[in-house]
Structures are given as structure tokens and as C-alpha cells.
Amino acid sequence: MKYAVLGAGAMGLRFGVLLQEAGLDVDFVDSWDQQVETIRAQKGVYVSRDGQNKHLVPANIYYPEEYSGDADVLVFFTKQYMLADLLDRCAPFFNDTQYALTCMNGMGHVEKLNQYFPPERVIGGTAMIGTVLNKAGDVDFIGQKGAGSVNFANQTEKSDETTQQVVQDFKAAGMNPTLTSNFTGTLMAKVVFNSVVNTLCTMFKIRMGEFIQAPSVKDLSLQLINEAYDVCERAGITLLCSRHEEWEQVVAVSRTGNPLHFPSMYQDLANGRHTEVDYINGYLYDLGKKYNYEATTHNFLRNLVHLTEFTDKFDVDGFIDQVLEDNKKSEAANVTLDTKEDLAKFA
Known part of the structure; x- marks a missing residue:
């Protein structure tokens, strides 16, 4: 079969390159000018491990x-908030026989995909694979060859010939696929994992291996896991594993699977992009609200990540200059701070 990867970021490149190295015909489609032009100019993508x-x-x-x-x-491997635009731009080459496969982070993408692809041609998935885009045209695969795994499920929860061929192709590419018959539970299991690891690592700007060594990490993780499972139970979603098994997966992936990895949410923050926290922790909170349950810890973390996004982009020098200017104009000021150095003491 022929594959086209729509969204040639870190994970899109990894999936496509591994499939290509397994002998499959692969094209990449992307809307980021710098990525497209760089890969064209250097006649390929630089890959390291x-x-x-x-x-x-x-x-x-x-x-x-x-x-x-x-x-x-x-x-499909774009960011959640970019998917609608990508679908609209790619729609002219969609046809009635193509399958849409996605291992995107978060939730919200399935509804968008169904505007173009019926459920019988949608394969949802999750990926426990760490990858970093160093810069345009330069990607780093985290973990040894054959590390990581993917889970797939048909939206109809009924497998077919195409799905079975996809599984075989991904096996050949060394991505260790597993096909399940629990579509929503498969997707939500990764949302729960990301709501713990991605969000906390991003908040404190640490690698997964650092995160898992913290003395408080188990209590923090279980609080988030328990809230997420409470939400799913109320929504009638059966996850792939128990609460304790979810925590064990957090430990295993963080400690031995990808200890040197900065999760994708942190990579987005570090590169000045919007994070997907609204589609992960925010999604869990919003879903719980529909069933009169408030996952307050998830909502608190969502707002903290947004605060971090704001502070990382905040123009401190401009703020200080403006306050000093306003202070000079205000005759009623109780305290006069004449220099930027004085004001900085209070920042």
C-alpha cells in the first residue's frame, strides 16, 4: 500500500521514514513552508537516533x-488546533477509497476527520514513541531501534483487510502495533497518560526520566489518573487497563522507555507554539462536566500551562518600561521608582 503522511513534524517524519525504510511507498505533505523548502533543498530529512x-x-x-x-x-500527524485547516487544504485529493489513520495526541480530531471520512474508513491510534524535531528537516528518534509501540482500533471497532495490512506494514517498520476493538478506550488511554506525563514535564521543563524520580510523582500522578478514570467511568468509556496499570505504564515509559525525552507539549512550549493542553487535560475536564463531575486537578493544570505559555512570551522589559513611564506621569503615586533597576527588585 501507499502512504501519505499529512503533517511532517516530529512524529509524522518518524512514522513515514520507518515505513519507507520497511520498503513502503511514502509521501509527505505539510503546510509549514520552512519544513517543505528545507527538505526539498537538502533532498531529504536528516535523521539521528x-x-x-x-x-x-x-x-x-x-x-x-x-x-x-x-x-x-x-x-494524519498535525496538531489538534491545526487539523481543520489542513483537512480543508488537503480535501481536493481525498477520494472514496482512502483510509484515514491518526495517532495524534489529545481528543477532538475524530469528529473533524469524520467530516471527510466515514467511520468505516477511520483508524484511530496512539503512539508510545518519543521523537524530537530539532529544526526544519532535522529529526531525532528517541530510543533504540524497535523501541516504542502503537495501538490501533477501527472507529467501527470491526477490523477489515486494509486495517490488517496496515498492522502488517507497521510491524515491518518496527513500530510494534497492537490492534484493539475498543476505539474510544484506546484513544483515551493515551490521553490519560499524556495528561500526567506531558503536562507535568512541561510545567517544570524536565525530561521524563527526571520526572519519574521525584518523591512526589506517584501522588501527583495517581491524583490525575484517578480523576481521569472517574471521568471515563461516568462517560461509559472502558479504558484498556486498570488505574494501577496506567500508573505502572507511566513508570515504565518514563524510567526505561524514554527517560531522556522531553514530551511534545514541552517541545511546543519551548518553540513558542500553542500547546495541546486543552485537548488533553482540558478535554478530560470538559468531558467530566457533561456528567456533573469536575476533574479540578486537570482544570488547574490546564490553566497553569496556559499561564506558563503567557509568561514565556511576556515582554518583561517592555512591561517595566511602561510601568516606569506611567509612574512618571502619575502625580498621585505613593511610591516613586526612578530606575528600571529599582523596579526590577520588586519583579
Whole structure:
């Protein structure tokens, strides 16, 4: 089968490159000008593993408006808040036989995909694979070859020939796929994991291996896991594992799977992009509200991440200059601070 990866960021590149190295025909489609032009100019993407053995892998990449490849499976790997625009731009090359496969973080994407693809041609998935986009055209695969895994489920929860072929292709690519018959539970299991690891690592700007060593991490994690499971139980969602097994997965992935990895939410924050916290912790809180349950810890963390986004972009020097200017104009000021250095003492 032929694959087209729509959204050639860190994870999109990893999926596409591994499928390509397994002998599959793969194209990449992206709307980020710098990514497209860089990969074209260097005739491929630079790939390293844990920062080592950097090498150039050939890659065919296109803007949405110019792509005319007839792919059998479209792999969606954009950010949640960018998906609607990408779908609209790519719609001219969609057809009635293509399958949409996605392992995107968070929730909210399935409804958007169903505007273009019926449930019988949607495969949802999750990925326990760490990847970092160092810069345009340069990606780092975290973990040893064959590390990580993916879970797939048909939206109809009924497998078919195409789905079985996808599973075989991903096995050949070394991504350790598992096919389940629990669509929503499969997707939500990763949301719960990300609501703990991604969010807390982002808040404190630490790697997963650092996070799991903190003395308070178990209490923090279980509080978030228990709230998330309370939400899912009220919504009638059966997750793939128990609460305790979810915590054990947090430990295993953080300690041995991807200890050096900064989760994608942190990568977004560090690069000045919007995070997907509204589609992860925020989604859990909003879902709980529909069933008269408030996942308050998840909502608190969502707001803290937004505060971090704000403070990281805040113009401190401009703020100080403005306050000093306002202070000079105010005859009624009780305290006069004449210099930026004076004001900085109170910041």
C-alpha cells in the first residue's frame, strides 16, 4: 500500500521514514513552508537516533495544494488546533477509497476527520514513541531501534483487510502495533497518560526520566489518573487497563522507555507554539462536566500551562518600561521608582 503522511513534524517524519525504510511507498505533505523548502533543498530529512548517527534520508514532500499522489492510507500527524485547516487544504485529493489513520495526541480530531471520512474508513491510534524535531528537516528518534509501540482500533471497532495490512506494514517498520476493538478506550488511554506525563514535564521543563524520580510523582500522578478514570467511568468509556496499570505504564515509559525525552507539549512550549493542553487535560475536564463531575486537578493544570505559555512570551522589559513611564506621569503615586533597576527588585 501507499502512504501519505499529512503533517511532517516530529512524529509524522518518524512514522513515514520507518515505513519507507520497511520498503513502503511514502509521501509527505505539510503546510509549514520552512519544513517543505528545507527538505526539498537538502533532498531529504536528516535523521539521528538519540542524537547519534545523523544521516540524510530521501523524502518526497509537497504542499497540500500541489499533492496529486494516490495514497491508500493518509496518516494524519498535525496538531489538534491545526487539523481543520489542513483537512480543508488537503480535501481536493481525498477520494472514496482512502483510509484515514491518526495517532495524534489529545481528543477532538475524530469528529473533524469524520467530516471527510466515514467511520468505516477511520483508524484511530496512539503512539508510545518519543521523537524530537530539532529544526526544519532535522529529526531525532528517541530510543533504540524497535523501541516504542502503537495501538490501533477501527472507529467501527470491526477490523477489515486494509486495517490488517496496515498492522502488517507497521510491524515491518518496527513500530510494534497492537490492534484493539475498543476505539474510544484506546484513544483515551493515551490521553490519560499524556495528561500526567506531558503536562507535568512541561510545567517544570524536565525530561521524563527526571520526572519519574521525584518523591512526589506517584501522588501527583495517581491524583490525575484517578480523576481521569472517574471521568471515563461516568462517560461509559472502558479504558484498556486498570488505574494501577496506567500508573505502572507511566513508570515504565518514563524510567526505561524514554527517560531522556522531553514530551511534545514541552517541545511546543519551548518553540513558542500553542500547546495541546486543552485537548488533553482540558478535554478530560470538559468531558467530566457533561456528567456533573469536575476533574479540578486537570482544570488547574490546564490553566497553569496556559499561564506558563503567557509568561514565556511576556515582554518583561517592555512591561517595566511602561510601568516606569506611567509612574512618571502619575502625580498621585505613593511610591516613586526612578530606575528600571529599582523596579526590577520588586519583579
